[in-house]
Amino acid sequence: MANPRVSIIMGSDSDLEIMSEAAKSLSEFGISHEIQVLSAHRSPELLTQFCKNLKKRGVQIVIAGAGGAAHLAGVVAAHTTLPVIGVPVNSSALNGLDALLSTVQMPSGIPVATVAIGKAGAANAGILAAQILGLHSKPLQEKLLRYKNKLTRSVIEKNNKLKKGK
Ligand code: RP5
Numbered sequence: 533m534a535n536p537r538v539s540i541i542m543g544s545d546s547d548l549e550i551m552s553e554a555a556k557s558l559s560e561f562g563i564s565h566e567i568q569v570l571s572a573h574r575s576p577e578l579l580t581q582f583c584k585n586l587k588k589r590g591v592q593i594v595i596a597g598a599g600g601a602a603h604l605a606g607v608v609a610a611h612t613t614l615p616v617i618g619v620p621v622n623s624s625a626l627n628g629l630d631a632l633l634s635t636v637q638m639p640s641g642i643p644v645a646t647v648a649i650g651k652a653g654a655a656n657a658g659i660l661a662a663q664i665l666g667l668h669s670k671p672l673q674e675k676l677l678r679y680k681n682k683l684t685r686s687v688i689e690k691n692n693k694l695k696k697g698k
Pocket of ligand 1: 542543544545547571597598599600621623689
């Protein structure tokens with residue numbers, strides 16, 4: 533996508549199934565985004581270059597997902613003052629608990645807004661990015677409100693189905 537406002541990065545292409553949930557959320561709210569593989573461990577120079585170019589490319593938020601010893605979000609946060617949202621990916625023998633702790637336990641001064649492990653977290657990362665961008669956009673705030681109302685309607689519909697089943 534041209535001029536992405538949100539950049540989604542992931543440690544490996546094996547994270548794509550999970551991280552594409554973040555892209556889906558952003559698409560739902562009409563937010564331009566890009567998605568690519570960048571690794572804190574396997575491509576440290578490329579990651580540094582990516583961080584240095586973020587602001588001049590007009591990116592406003594970074595969503596970073598990785599599994600295992602997940603340093604990706606933290607390293608990006610170390611390089612930029614843009615908000616960084618971290619998604620712990622459940623790709624390892626520890627089912628993402630390792631990635632959760634690696635992503636969330638940042639030292640004071642370098643925040644990473646960490647969401648839940650796996651697909652729910654990735655979807656929420658996209659929604660959280662939309663909420664941050666919505667602070668300065670009335671149309672986006674209205675889309676977010678419509679989304680919340682849709683969630684409420686789905687609960688009512690579930691109850692109606694349950695009642696009919698009795
Ligand atoms: C992490 O290691 C990646 O984010 C991925 O979750 C995990 C496994 O990567 P691959 O070995 O599948 O490339 O860095």
